[in-house]
Amino acid sequence: MCTCQGAAFEYVVNLEFELRRHGVRDKANVIFFTNEYELGDFGMDGAFIRRNGYITPTNIFTESVLAEREIWSVTSAHARNIESGRLFYENLAGEEHELAFDMAMLLPPFAGVGMQAFDPPYRPKSSRFVGLFATDRGSGEGGSLLADSFSSPSNTNLSCSFAK
Numbered sequence: 001m002c003t004c005q006g007a008a009f010e011y012v013v014n015l016e017f018e019l020r021r022h023g024v025r026d027k028a029n030v031i032f033f034t035n036e037y038e039l040g041d042f043g044m045d046g047a048f049i050r051r052n053g054y055i056t057p058t059n060i061f062t063e064s065v066l067a068e069r070e071i072w073s074v075t076s077a078h079a080r081n082i083e084s085g086r087l088f089y090e091n092l093a094g095e096e097h098e099l100a101f102d103m104a105m106l107l108p109p110f111a112g113v114g115m116q117a118f119d120p121p122y123r124p125k126s127s128r129f130v131g132l133f134a135t136d137r138g139s140g141e142g143g144s145l146l147a148d149s150f151s152s153p154s155n156t157n158l159s160c161s162f163a164k
Contacts (some may be wrong), residue, residue: 005043
């Protein structure tokens with residue numbers, strides 16, 4: 001299971017911006033609550049941002065953005081229960097905690113359809129696959145991006161191919 005941490009990060013930064021723009025930022029504690037082990041993972045074990053000649057890992061970028069805006073973070077956590085104005089959560093160490101809130105936006109966990117990779121002549125390469133991979137089908141130059149086929153639980157195949 002996963003959640004879209006990039007969207008949650010974007011939301012919390014936009015929320016902080018709007019609070020500042022309306023002159024009420026000093027009245028709000030903004031907290032970024034995430035199941036990520038560390039900030040900037042974004043469900044893909046992090047990435048690198050190249051800007052102005054510098055390369056920055058997303059964990060440093062994310063920590064910096066939140067610190068500059070005085071946004072607190074809770075990482076490695078899972079929401080166990082939500083009541084009016086209270087979030088009960090457990091961290092990776094198994095410790096249970098509670099957060100009080102006046103307004104919360106939570107993204108529910110979700111899972112995509114199962115994916116199966118194929119080798120020409122379309123024999124299954126693996127029954128389980130996670131992530132992106134290169135194929136030699138479709139581009140004529142040795143590299144389409146993404147899987148040739150996605151298998152859903154109902155065995156309906158959706159073809160998807162992106163050429164270079």
